[in-house]
Amino acid sequence: MFKKASFLLVRFAALAFLLSFLTACGIQPANNSKEHDAKTIVINTTFYPIYIEALNITRDIPDVKLVNIAPPVTGCLHDYQLSPDDLKKMSEADILIINGAGMESFIDKIVSQLPELKIIDASRGIPLLKSEGDEYNPHVWVSITNAILQVKNIGEQIALLDPGHAAQYKANTEAYAAKLEDLRVRMHQVIDDSGSREIITFHEAFPYFAREFNLNITAVIEREPGSEPIPAELAETIDIINETGTKVIFAEPQYPAKSAETIARETGVKLYILDPAATGELEPDAYIKTMEKNMDVLREALNQ
Structure with a gap:
């Protein structure tokens, strides 16, 4: 009886050591259950x-x-x-x-x-x-x-x-x-009858929007947000504005507008904010409200 108890004690100690070793190494025993209620x-x-x-x-x-x-x-x-x-x-x-x-x-x-x-x-x-x-x-x-x-x-x-x-x-x-x-x-009622169709956007967030509302994106200031254009790229955008008669530049509220402000200052075109709805309030109608603001901005920007 004593030998059997000793044997069980040794096995228990070995198992405890193994579990503590696995935990120390960041390895957890398998557990596929979700932490939330099964009905949720x-x-x-x-x-x-x-x-x-x-x-x-x-x-x-x-x-x-x-x-x-x-x-x-x-x-x-x-x-x-x-x-x-x-x-x-x-x-x-x-x-x-x-x-x-x-x-x-x-x-x-x-x-x-x-x-x-x-x-x-x-x-x-x-x-x-x-x-x-x-x-x-x-x-x-x-x-x-x-x-x-x-x-x-x-x-x-x-x-x-x-x-x-x-x-x-x-x-x-x-x-x-x-x-x-x-x-x-x-939005179609507002934008379809607007005069100007040429716009310059801050980055490549608006091609689908432009296609839907028949707008022509003549230039994109920053292909990737945060990668400011080099002087040659800024000069190219200014040339496009002069050649096409583009009247407006759209920056985005999510990113600094330094490059867009420089181009607007150099060319005299107006700078507006167009929101791609990539951030905002956590409420059901947030996207709709953002697009309604965009509609008001475009009503003014495209009818100068």
């Missing part, structure tokens, strides 16, 4: 515009928790690096909604590390434009038409992944899409 569906969105779309689609649905990954002040995910906290949030999620179109450069990492996470691509099936080079322009949501398509994409896919709330997702999707349709009609 946790949905992650990668960044602000997709969060606002998903916020409307999941609005007032019980047992659905929506979590945004990138801070709402991040703006577009240019060179965004996932933090350990981001990965932790995703590991606790059931569904991840991405913009797609190349916006989330880290998506391969997510797929490899979290293979069971269900991913919804909001830009699936939307015709994409290319930036300079072979990369697609990911700023799909800036077009009202594309925002509607994204909302319908998310609504369809999320209902398939969470059929228990399918009817509510469908109703919310239709309600928000109708609001966006009304916004699109109102």
Whole structure:
């Protein structure tokens, strides 16, 4: 009896040592359970515009928790690096909604590390434009038409992944899409009859918007935000203004407007702020309010 007790004591001590060793090395015993209530569906969105779309689609649905990954002040995910906290949030999620179109450069990492996470691509099936080079322009949501398509994409896919709330997702999707349709009609009424069609934008956030409203982007000041143009590029933009008669430059509220201000000062063109809705308030109507402000700005800027 004494030998058997001693043997069990030795085995227990060895097991305790092994567990403490694994923990010290950062290795945790396997545990595939989510930390949230089993009834709750946790949905992650990668960044602000997709969060606002998903916020409307999941609005007032019980047992659905929506979590945004990138801070709402991040703006577009240019060179965004996932933090350990981001990965932790995703590991606790059931569904991840991405913009797609190349916006989330880290998506391969997510797929490899979290293979069971269900991913919804909001830009699936939307015709994409290319930036300079072979990369697609990911700023799909800036077009009202594309925002509607994204909302319908998310609504369809999320209902398939969470059929228990399918009817509510469908109703919310239709309600928000109708609001966006009304916004699109109102913006066309203002912009379609405007005189000037030539504009200069701060970075490549507006090609989809310009295509929808038949605007001609004659130049882009900074291809990538934060990469200020060299003097030769500034001079080229000034030449384009003189040649085309472009009357307005649009900066963005998310970035310093130093380069745009320099060009405006050198040419006498007017500088306005056009918002790509990449940051803002965390409320359901935030995108609509931002676009209504853009509509007012364009009404003035294009009718000088």
